[in-house]
Amino acid sequence: xxxxxxxxxxxxxxxxxxxxxxxxxxxxxxxxxxxxxxxxxxxxxxxxxxxxxxxxxxxxxxxxxxxxxxxxxxxxxxxxxxxxxxxxxxxxxxxxxxxxxxxxxxxxxxxxxxxxxxxxxxxxxxxxxxxxxxxxxxxxxxxxxxxxxxxxxxxxxxxxxxxxxxxxxxxxxxxxxxxxxxxxxxxxxxxxxxxxxxxxxxxxxxxxxxxxxxxxxxxxxxxxxxxxxxxxxxxxxxxxxxxxxxxxxxxxxxxxxxxxxxxxxxxxxxxxxxxxxxxxxxxxxxxxxxxxxxxxxxxxxxxxxxxxx
Numbered sequence: 001x002x003x004x005x006x007x008x009x010x011x012x013x014x015x016x017x018x019x020x021x022x023x024x025x026x027x028x029x030x031x032x033x034x035x036x037x038x039x040x041x042x043x044x045x046x047x048x049x050x051x052x053x054x055x056x057x058x059x060x061x062x063x064x065x066x067x068x069x070x071x072x073x074x075x076x077x078x079x080x081x082x083x084x085x086x087x088x089x090x091x092x093x094x095x096x097x098x099x100x101x102x103x104x105x106x107x108x109x110x111x112x113x114x115x116x117x118x119x120x121x122x123x124x125x126x127x128x129x130x131x132x133x134x135x136x137x138x139x140x141x142x143x144x145x146x147x148x149x150x151x152x153x154x155x156x157x158x159x160x161x162x163x164x165x166x167x168x169x170x171x172x173x174x175x176x177x178x179x180x181x182x183x184x185x186x187x188x189x190x191x192x193x194x195x196x197x198x199x200x201x202x203x204x205x206x207x208x209x210x211x212x213x214x215x216x217x218x219x220x221x222x223x224x225x226x227x228x229x230x231x232x233x234x235x236x237x238x239x240x241x242x243x244x245x246x247x248x249x250x251x252x253x254x255x256x257x258x259x260x261x262x263x264x265x266x267x268x269x270x271x272x273x274x275x276x277x278x279x280x281x282x283x284x285x286x287x288x289x290x291x292x293x294x295x296x297x298x299x300x301x302x303x304x305x306x307x308x309x
Contacts, residue, residue: 001086004118020103027156029099030060035251036092039288046289046298057263060152066098067114083301092196093123126253132260132272133174138164142186142209143180150209165189191254192216197244201231236264256280
């Protein structure tokens with residue numbers, strides 16, 4: 001396998017950082033998670049919303065003070081070339097990381113070297129619960145924007161997520177739901193969250209320390225355009241998780257993941273809800289380049305499939 005590392009395409013065994021690397025010691029980096037979907041009929045990998053991911057990475061770098069010298073067009077081209085070189089004929093996960101690469105000791109973000117790496121790996125379902133996942137409200141609160149900026153997809157912030165995820169898994173749940181310090185619903189350990197209430201989608205507002213998810217934005221657009229369903233962004237109380245008609249999570253890894261139980265209470269009848277299921281099915285076709293309306297979101301990696309070009 002090939003990785004983009006320090007300005008070149010190298011084999012995976014050459015893409016290594018030293019133990020003194022600042023980002024390894026202090027979590028001073030930011031990243032994106034990008035999916036490419038294999039479409040068997042088209043013989044293509046379609047990378048989903050590639051440009052939007054790199055726009056968000058650029059914003060994360062600005063927030064953290066990481067110098068990103070590549071343009072968004074250059075990052076997209078590098079990613080396509082990397083997937084092509086690795087010859088994927090399956091779903092793939094793409095991880096670009098911008099990080100502080102100086103090998104020095106000292107807590108800071110300034111006067112340090114910056115670097116970029118992009119690697120890929122095969123990836124199936126992140127939450128392998130076809131019939132819905134079981135969640136708990138975590139005892140760990142979501143970090144506040146004034147502590148670690150929640151709008152930046154920072155590597156260090158994921159210690160917060162990892163603690164919540166392990167707590168949930170070790171207690172027999174599939175995923176955690178995190179609250180803000182004020183006690184309102186924020187997001188999962190690595191997902192945004194939606195409730196269905198009276199036929200509308202309800203999701204935490206950007207002010208609730210959420211990462212502004214690209215799958216979240218996709219869901220809002222699909223619900224509006226394909227199903228005529230409005231999305232309301234507002235504060236959500238914990239108890240609303242127990243009384244909602246449906247609950248589901250969204251994310252590049254999680255895709256559209258219905259939730260059927262929260263804190264050992266069934267969501268509605270404890271089955272995947274009809275709106276969640278509809279959005280999940282539409283999303284699956286969209287990301288694989290099967291819906292012409294949304295083909296501009298899908299970057300084809302290979303030059304085969306003339307019928308779809």
